[in-house]
Amino acid sequence: MVRRLRRAAPSRRAAGQRRVEAGTEAMLGIRFLASEYPTGPWHRGRIDSLGLDENGTPALIEYKKGVGSGVLSQAVSYLSWLDSARHEFEALVKEKLGSEVAESIDWRNPRMVCIAAGFSLHDRVAVHRLRERIDLVRYRVFEGGLLSLLLIESTPGSTRSISERRQIREREVTAGAASKDGKTSAQATATAGAIPSCLQELYAELDEALTVWGEVEVAQLRHYIAYRRMVNVASVIFRPKHEAILVYLKIDQDTVELEEGFSRDMRGIGHLGTGDLEVRIASAADLEKAGPLIRRAFEAA
Structure with a gap:
């Protein structure tokens, strides 16, 4: 007590x-x-x-x-x-x-x-x-x-001044907000061009996969987008030169069968975002393959 x-x-x-x-x-x-x-x-x-x-x-x-x-x-x-x-x-x-x-x-x-x-x-x-x-x-x-x-x-809160709020709104996802057409804040930002154009469509599908698990807060941070409940569940980073999206999940890596070019154990390796299982998504097929891992991360959160 x-x-x-x-x-x-x-x-x-x-x-x-x-x-x-x-x-x-x-x-x-x-x-x-x-x-x-x-x-x-x-x-x-x-x-x-x-x-x-x-x-x-x-x-x-x-x-x-x-x-x-x-x-x-x-x-x-x-x-x-x-x-x-x-x-x-x-x-x-x-x-x-x-x-x-x-x-x-x-x-x-x-x-x-x-x-x-x-x-x-x-x-x-x-x-x-x-x-x-x-x-x-x-x-x-x-x-x-x-x-x-x-x-x-x-x-989710907001920035402390009107000027700061305006600047952040122009370049970042506002956590939990929704656009006029009903899209999530992350999807609206992708449409507005804040996400690399070559990854916008793929990210919209990933965003849907990450927000389908009930109440999820989406926050654009300095170096990555965080999907969180009480704690971060997933972190998203864009790699436009490789036309890929990196997703870091909080999963026990010892229970995951790693696949070269798709998943990687990041324990002991410095990286942006939180979570030590890296999943590389470059196609709809990769996203479908990542589905069970995303589900496990949210079930464990």
């Missing part, structure tokens, strides 16, 4: 919070940085957990024992603190994860994760009116101490 001990010493933190912090990367796609982090005299609070998510985005986590009443106002307040504490956050990342990671932080859309036993209907509706990226996550503790996290509501 998650207890709310805002000013407790680390040794007295709730067991549930400690368990989440020990597994933030596996459960939430967030690298843990600090616990009970003070926000200073103006905001007068302590952020339960501070981290950096798998896409290089600052992430804040708050825990509530019961129904997360008032969680949205607290989330917006802490995101406001983060906006004024960039140098402080960068110094923390540099200390914990190194200079290279600190220099590549993506500040465009910080992430707030609110974990509670439940959320009010008003909070679940109101979160979609906010421009911040906020995940409402419900926890359950089952017999034997098994902890389960379930994403209840999520808003």
Whole structure:
């Protein structure tokens, strides 16, 4: 059970919070940085957990024992603190994860994760009116101490200024949005020409294959397009010179029979995106062959 001990010493933190912090990367796609982090005299609070998510985005986590009443106002307040504490956050990342990671932080859309036993209907509706990226996550503790996290509501957020929003809209996919003709944001972007022309048709089919598995958030990041739920499930990168699309999936590579020219184990090999199974898609036949692997990645997410 998650207890709310805002000013407790680390040794007295709730067991549930400690368990989440020990597994933030596996459960939430967030690298843990600090616990009970003070926000200073103006905001007068302590952020339960501070981290950096798998896409290089600052992430804040708050825990509530019961129904997360008032969680949205607290989330917006802490995101406001983060906006004024960039140098402080960068110094923390540099200390914990190194200079290279600190220099590549993506500040465009910080992430707030609110974990509670439940959320009010008003909070679940109101979160979609906010421009911040906020995940409402419900926890359950089952017999034997098994902890389960379930994403209840999520808003993709937006950039912080009107000018930035306009620039990003011109060149990137806006997560979760839809075009006037009903296409997904990714498909609309391909039609508009942001995707290499030689790959637009193939990418439209891939996008459909990646979004058919229920609620999926699509986000254009600096170097790749992420398809995610609680964590990234797939990352897409374009290789127009080779007329191919690379898809990185989170699958246990030891359970996959690799095929030269189609799939590759990327463990220990640096690459953009997340997920260590690389799948090369250059034709409709490749996409059909990749279908079972995409399904496995979403079933495991």
